[in-house]
Amino acid sequence: MCPNHNPDPDPILMDTILPFESKFNTIGLVGKYRDKSAALLIKQVSAWLARHNIKTYCNEGLYYNNQETIDAAAILGNNCDLIIIFGGDGTFLSAARALHQFKIPLLGVNLGRLGFLADLSKTHLKTGLIEILEGKFIEEPRLLLNVQIKQTGFDELSSLALNEVVIHQTDLARMIELNVFVNDEFLTTYWADGLIISSPTGSTAYALSTGGPLMYPTLPAILMAPICPHTFSHRPIVIPSSAKVRIELAKNSKSSVKVTCDGQVLMPFNYGASLELNTQDEDLCLLHPSDYSYFSILREKLKWGHHPLHER
Numbered sequence: 436m437c438p439n440h441n442p443d444p445d446p447i448l449m450d451t452i453l454p455f456e457s458k459f460n461t462i463g464l465v466g467k468y469r470d471k472s473a474a475l476l477i478k479q480v481s482a483w484l485a486r487h488n489i490k491t492y493c494n495e496g497l498y499y500n501n502q503e504t505i506d507a508a509a510i511l512g513n514n515c516d517l518i519i520i521f522g523g524d525g526t527f528l529s530a531a532r533a534l535h536q537f538k539i540p541l542l543g544v545n546l547g548r549l550g551f552l553a554d555l556s557k558t559h560l561k562t563g564l565i566e567i568l569e570g571k572f573i574e575e576p577r578l579l580l581n582v583q584i585k586q587t588g589f590d591e592l593s594s595l596a597l598n599e600v601v602i603h604q605t606d607l608a609r610m611i612e613l614n615v616f617v618n619d620e621f622l623t624t625y626w627a628d629g630l631i632i633s634s635p636t637g638s639t640a641y642a643l644s645t646g647g648p649l650m651y652p653t654l655p656a657i658l659m660a661p662i663c664p665h666t667f668s669h670r671p672i673v674i675p676s677s678a679k680v681r682i683e684l685a686k687n688s689k690s691s692v693k694v695t696c697d698g699q700v701l702m703p704f705n706y707g708a709s710l711e712l713n714t715q716d717e718d719l720c721l722l723h724p725s726d727y728s729y730f731s732i733l734r735e736k737l738k739w740g741h742h743p744l745h746e747r
Contacts, residue, residue: 436492437464437481451561458570461490463515463539465530467522467578468496470580473546476521476557480564482547489568496526497533500700504533517567517722523547528697530596533717535579542567542722547686547734551639552597552739554723563724571725576718577636578676582696587709589606595715596696598637602660602682602704603629605691610665612685617678624685626667629662632680632712639736641698647671651728657714680712 453642464481466473474495481491492511497504511518512534520530521544529542543553544560555563566572570594582600584592604611611630613630615622633642635650638658643649647660650745657678661673684706692704734740 457568459517463511463518468498473521508533527552540722573723579715594696609655616681627661627664633658682710
């Protein structure tokens with residue numbers, strides 16, 4: 436549970452009293468790893484929730500892919516009916532991978548930069564939290580990518596990804612050759628700097644820089660986008676989320692290759708290994724404020740419709 440702190444009341448929350456019984460009884464508060472501003476805000480929110488008889492469990496962050504994170508996630512997952520994540524998209528991504536199995540809704544408070552996943556700003560924290568606790572929110576499923584790397588004589592490696600899985604060079608700046616199969620049918624050989632396999636959620640992240648399309652978050656699809664392909668006609672391709680993807684290094688590949696999930700989990704990918712990717716059976720559940728609009732988020736974050744002269 437959260438430490439028994441009595442910090443100065445945050446001016447955003449002040450002494451607001453809830454005129455209703457909360458929809459949630461026990462709330463987990465997860466902060467950006469070793470971030471003082473997130474830690475302070477968590478203490479303040481925890482104290483405010485405690486005044487309304489809402490139990491809280493706090494965690495500094497679910498950053499590392501280790502046993503400590505697994506144990507911390509289990510405490511949150513087995514006791515809470517809502518998780519609020521304080522930080523940027525990176526904090527949200529690590530928490531999502533750690534907590535997915537517990538089927539608990541996740542709500543993000545943006546203390547970072549763009550914040551595509553964290554809906555509530557610190558400025559609107561008070562009104563947003565009150566609405567959420569009253570039961571005025573939108574639930575949205577987001578698919579997760581499940582990647583496994585298998586090679587005879589080696590331990591199987593696996594990870595989840597909410598945004599994307601990236602296959603990339605690690606040592607010298609040279610292209611890699613990847614044979615890609617979809618449902619056991621040969622698709623193509625990519626000769627490129629790397630390959631991004633993205634969920635719809637991740638289509639606004641790394642994949643966007645490759646010219647990949649924006650995909651509506653609940654679309655049942657997977658995007659594959661080569662990074663700087665040698666062949667210009669190798670364009671990003673969208674396949675059904677039910678597809679099974681298999682990727683192997685080409686025989687003449689001499690590159691040292693790694694696989695990165697959500698920019699946070701790193702795994703080796705050697706010649707002779709097989710990377711198998713599909714979607715996780717259970718979707719992640721995101722909680723949004725009642726006025727949430729994906730198109731509004733795109734306009735705001737990507738500066739659509741902003742005239743340069745109007746910003747001087």
